[in-house]
Amino acid sequence: xxxxxxxxxxxxxxxxxxxxxxxxxxxxxxxxxxxxxxxxxxxxxxxxxxxxxxxxxxxxxxxxxxxxxxxxxxxxxxxxxxxxxxxxxxxxxxxxxxxxxxxxxxxxxxxxxxxxxxxxxxxxxxxxxxxxxxxxxxxxxxxxxxxxxxxxxxxxxxxxxxxxxxxxxxxxxxxxxxxxxxxxxxxx
Numbered sequence: 042x043x044x045x046x047x048x049x050x051x052x053x054x055x056x057x058x059x060x061x062x063x064x065x066x067x068x069x070x071x072x073x074x075x076x077x078x079x080x081x082x083x084x085x086x087x088x089x090x091x092x093x094x095x096x097x098x099x100x101x102x103x104x105x106x107x108x109x110x111x112x113x114x115x116x117x118x119x120x121x122x123x124x125x126x127x128x129x130x131x132x133x134x135x136x137x138x139x140x141x142x143x144x145x146x147x148x149x150x151x152x153x154x155x156x157x158x159x160x161x162x163x164x165x166x167x168x169x170x171x172x173x174x175x176x177x178x179x180x181x182x183x184x185x186x187x188x189x190x191x192x193x194x195x196x197x198x199x200x201x202x203x204x205x206x207x208x209x210x211x212x213x214x215x216x217x218x219x220x221x222x223x224x225x226x227x228x229x
Contacts, residue, residue: 063224069174070220076167077213080206083160087206090147090154091199103200110204111135113211122219123179129216130175133168136209140165143202150195164209171216 094100106112111132118125144161151157175181192198 065178066220066224069171069178070217070224072167072171072174073213073217073220076164076171077210077217079160079163079167080210080213083164084203084206084210086154086157086160087147087203090151090157091203095199095203102203103196105197105200105204107201107204109135110139110201110208111212112204112208113215115215118215122222125215125219126175126179126223127181129212129219130172130179130181132208132212133172133175133216136205136212137165137168137172139201139205140168140209143198143205146198146202150198161206164206168209171213175216 088095088102090096095102111128113132118128140161144158144165147154147158147161192201
């Protein structure tokens with residue numbers, strides 16, 4: 042009977058944990074990349090169903106700062122991809138709630154825009170899945186969703202919906218970049 046030294050067993054466990062960590066990163070990257078490809082046309086679809094001035098070619102799309110909406114500021118991101126992923130987690134938790142609201146508004150405003158409604162529902166589900174995946178990857182506990190600002194007018198809802206779709210895509214792009222970096226840094 043062969044006796045396995047504790048140090049050898051610890052090395053095997055450590056290697057196994059590194060492989061599990063790399064696989065978790067790979068799965069997270071796959072999920073984010075898939076969500077990004079599905080969200081590729083979300084902003085265009087959204088704008089095309091909002092009427093003037095949103096759907097007029099060449100017209101400036103109304104922009105606004107929406108309280109509680111996680112916007113991506115490239116100039117103020119931390120240098121660590123792990124810290125950026127923590128920001129991504131918070132963003133996707135919030136965006137899940139925002140996307141649910143936008144879906145609700147669009148069901149009322151554009152009930153026959155099936156493709157848009159489907160894309161919004163997929164985006165909401167993907168945001169929830171990414172949040173769950175990042176929570177596991179970052180080993181976070183008790184992560185709660187932030188509250189949302191209440192919007193009253195149709196125009197504010199349309200502008201907010203645009204900003205939510207745009208923000209969702211930007212966070213997907215940043216999160217994908219960070220996961221690629223972390224996966225490349227992982228041991229083989």
